[in-house]
Amino acid sequence: MTRKSIAVALAALTAASALGTASAASAQSRGHNDRPHAAQPHRAAPPAPGRHVQVRRAPPRVQPTPAYGRWQRAERRYSAPRYVAPRGYQARAWAYGQRMPAQYRSRTYVVSDYGRYGLRAPPRGYEYVRSGNDVVMTAVATGLITAVIAGLFN
Secondary structure (H helix, E strand, C coil), X not given: CXXXXXXXXXXXXXXXXXXXXXXXXXXXXXXXXXXXXXXXCCCCCCCCCCCCCCCCCCCCCCCCCCCCCCEEECCCCXXXXXXXXXXXXXXXXXXXXXXXXXXXXXXXXXXXXXXXXXXXXXXXXXXXXXXXXXXXXXXXXXXXXXXXEECCEC
């Protein structure tokens, strides 16, 4: 095959795929689909005129603070006292979305002097907890991990 015929074939293939995508998108936007009417989700009738309807909204999802992503490596390392894990636990690598056991939420493991270690103030309802050489931001009430700063301590 020559270069010209390859270029023509690629152009035809690109045009055909773009046309197929456009027609599928337009069919979706007009509400056309192959499912029978009974399979459609139930929609509530519109409210009567003049009647107030309260709209329920889902609670906002917990997002990591803009200051820290879900996981990051510390830019600087700090000296700290020797780490001793809670009884029955050992230092491990924690991840976003996991829950810290309640034993870690005692004064021994909570990092209250975060400014000393170059950390920003945690949002209301959150705290920093030390686990090995890492610092983990957790929700105070549930222990849900929202950020991990790895390797902050020597």
